[in-house]
Amino acid sequence: MSLADMRSLYQAVVLDHAAHPRHKGELSDYNAASTVHNPSCGDTIKLFLQIDQDKITAASFTGSGCTISQASASLLTEAVIGKTTAQCLAMAKAFSNLATGQEADQKSIALLGDSAIMTTVMQFPARIKCATISWWALDEAIIKMKGHPND
Amino acid sequence: MGSVNALAKSDFPLLRRSVNGQRLCYLDSAATTPMPQAIGEKLQTFYAQSYSSVHRSVNSLGLETTNAYEHARSKVAKFINADPAEVIFTSGATASLNLVAESWGRENIHQGDEIVLAVSEHHSNFLPWQQLAQAVGAKLRLIKLNDQEELDLIQAKSLFNEKTKLLALAQVSNVLGSENPVAELISMAHQVGAICVIDGAQAIPHERIDVRQMDCDFYAFSGHKMLGPTGIGVLYGKKALLEQMPPAHFGGGMINYLDHGQATWEAVPEKFEAGTPNTVGAIGLGYAIDYLNKIGFKNIEQHNQELMNYLLPKLAANPGVKIYGQGQKLGVVSFNLAGIHPHDAATLFDQFGVEVRAGHHCALPLMQELGIPASIRASFYIYNDQADCDRLLEAIKQTQEFFNESC
Ligand SMILES: Cc1ncc(COP(=O)(O)O)c(C=O)c1O
Numbered sequence: 309m310s311l312a313d314m315r316s317l318y319q320a321v322v323l324d325h326a327a328h329p330r331h332k333g334e335l336s337d338y339n340a341a342s343t344v345h346n347p348s349c350g351d352t353i354k355l356f357l358q359i360d361q362d363k364i365t366a367a368s369f370t371g372s373g374c375t376i377s378q379a380s381a382s383l384l385t386e387a388v389i390g391k392t393t394a395q396c397l398a399m400a401k402a403f404s405n406l407a408t409g410q411e412a413d414q415k416s417i418a419l420l421g422d423s424a425i426m427t428t429v430m431q432f433p434a435r436i437k438c439a440t441i442s443w444w445a446l447d448e449a450i451i452k453m454k455g456h457p458n459d
Numbered sequence: 460m461g462s463v464n465a466l467a468k469s470d471f472p473l474l475r476r477s478v479n480g481q482r483l484c485y486l487d488s489a490a491t492t493p494m495p496q497a498i499g500e501k502l503q504t505f506y507a508q509s510y511s512s513v514h515r516s517v518n519s520l521g522l523e524t525t526n527a528y529e530h531a532r533s534k535v536a537k538f539i540n541a542d543p544a545e546v547i548f549t550s551g552a553t554a555s556l557n558l559v560a561e562s563w564g565r566e567n568i569h570q571g572d573e574i575v576l577a578v579s580e581h582h583s584n585f586l587p588w589q590q591l592a593q594a595v596g597a598k599l600r601l602i603k604l605n606d607q608e609e610l611d612l613i614q615a616k617s618l619f620n621e622k623t624k625l626l627a628l629a630q631v632s633n634v635l636g637s638e639n640p641v642a643e644l645i646s647m648a649h650q651v652g653a654i655c656v657i658d659g660a661q662a663i664p665h666e667r668i669d670v671r672q673m674d675c676d677f678y679a680f681s682g683h684k685m686l687g688p689t690g691i692g693v694l695y696g697k698k699a700l701l702e703q704m705p706p707a708h709f710g711g712g713m714i715n716y717l718d719h720g721q722a723t724w725e726a727v728p729e730k731f732e733a734g735t736p737n738t739v740g741a742i743g744l745g746y747a748i749d750y751l752n753k754i755g756f757k758n759i760e761q762h763n764q765e766l767m768n769y770l771l772p773k774l775a776a777n778p779g780v781k782i783y784g785q786g787q788k789l790g791v792v793s794f795n796l797a798g799i800h801p802h803d804a805a806t807l808f809d810q811f812g813v814e815v816r817a818g819h820h821c822a823l824p825l826m827q828e829l830g831i832p833a834s835i836r837a838s839f840y841i842y843n844d845q846a847d848c849d850r851l852l853e854a855i856k857q858t859q860e861f862f863n864e865s866c
Contacts, residue, residue, distance in 0.1 A: 311810065311857075311861065313810070314806075314807060314810060314861065317806070318803075318861070318862075323862075348818060350818065350819040350823060350826060350832045350833050351802075351832060351833075372832050373800065373832070374800035374801075374802040374803050375800055375803045375862075376802070376803070432806060434806070434809075435802070435806060438802065
């Protein structure tokens with residue numbers, strides 16, 4: 309590893325999202341939310357969603373954390389707005405798979421868009437959780453509101 | 460000032476390995492210390508020549524193992540100036556502290572009683588008391604920090620009263636790295652008739668401990684932070700207290716008599732050592748004590764002080780560095796880099812082979828008190844030298860450049 313590898317983790321987009329997070333702050337109207345902690349570092353992400361007719365019409369997050377967790381949450385909010393809840397669940401699964409070095413289907417990867425950048429965290433096992441917690445929060449918020457997809 | 464050399468480096472093969480293509484710069488001794496190679500070798504010899512269970516065997520091997528185990532207990536006793544009967548082997552400081560809470564605490568702390576502890580306690584000296592207080596309806600009272608970010612003795616004074624049953628206190632904070640005013644606080648606690656549980660996990664590697672002189676009622680520590688193996692620790696307790704306390708765990712090796720209806724307990728310390736003990740761990744801890752005695756605490760203290768004297772002014776001179784706690788540091792320093800999350804910093808440091816801890820250090824109440832989510836902690840010991848300080852300083856500089864020019 310080298311500083312060049314560091315640049316692949318901390319790409320300009322990532323640093324930009326961490327320094328200027330999009331959709332940060334509590335939504336004034338939301339009907340789904342979830343808080344996820346990373347016990348190893350004390351970071352917390354709270355995700356807020358407004359879901360209308362099964363589509364995410366607004367998303368935001370609050371909480372503090374490292375560059376990776378902040379950027380990942382920020383990118384997530386951009387990626388999910390306009391998606392259906394089923395698409396979101398597929399995206400969360402694909403993200404989590406990619407970040408842990410597993411395969412994911414192309415359709416879901418395409419849905420992730422820019423947010424897929426964060427899956428380079430795979431090369432840094434100690435940091436995987438930083439990138440994935442906001443996606444867990446997404447998964448949890450949707451399932452809490454709608455029940456499990458197979459129910 | 461001349462350069463600060465390691466007291467012992469060649470005894471630790473781990474320190475010769477590389478990390479990410481760089482020679483390991485190990486700055487995480489407050490978490491755990493590597494074991495000198497010779498201790499591992501001696502334990503192998505023990506496995507090869509004397510290994511057996513303790514106490515139960517009327518045979519030569521069993522006797523040899525029992526003798527070695529009890530000899531280790533005597534070494535510990537001498538090391539902290541206690542009586543061997545006052546030395547209980549546990550799996551570590553955490554188990555020791557829980558044992559006091561489960562046994563002495565359950566028996567003596569009731570609804571309306573108060574427990575005083577420092578806001579800087581490690582979770583292992585915080586949670587057992589918080590859980591006990593919740594279970595019995597007792598109250599926790601916290602010693603806060605003063606404007607030096609050290610324990611506030613003046614505020615502490617106001618916490619002790621006739622309801623105080625127990626003081627739980629780390630001798631040295633695993634985050635701030637400074638020695639707490641243990642003598643003053645123990646005396647405040649004793650004045651109101653409370654007992655004192657001292658968590659010595661971070662103190663015992665750094666200074667000579669005399670539990671009698673300290674006059675604590677209980678003292679807890681772990682082997683793996685003082686060059687010994689993992690899975691072994693000690694609870695010292697004053698004999699008179701231990702004798703009154705009920706056992707917290709039940710099993711083999713701790714009864715005097717047992718029939719269907721009742722049981723009576725062995726004397727201390729066996730009463731508290733149910734089950735097959737970690738004999739090899741205890742023997743290894745004994746070897747670690749021999750090793751520390753050979754190096755000598757005067758040398759250890761002086762060495763760590765020299766390292767801190769070299770490092771701290773340079774660290775403080777960096778305007779982007781915020782150091783926590785203004786007390787004297789026993790080889791442990793926690794800090795943050797302005798605008799850089801400690802986990803990002805630690806990931807960068809790791810690229811340079813500099814291994815520090817980043818996180819809340821199992822001291823969330825302290826993090827909340829300091830108003831930070833986490834910090835970087837660099838901790839030093841006898842095998843570290845001035846070059847390690849320089850590598851940390853260089854990693855900090857590179858990390859600051861990396862993030863500052865990127866943003
Ligand atoms: C101050 C303090 N107390 C207690 C502990 C717990 O020690 P162990 O995990 O070995 O039981 C630690 C270790 O991190 C510590 O630093």
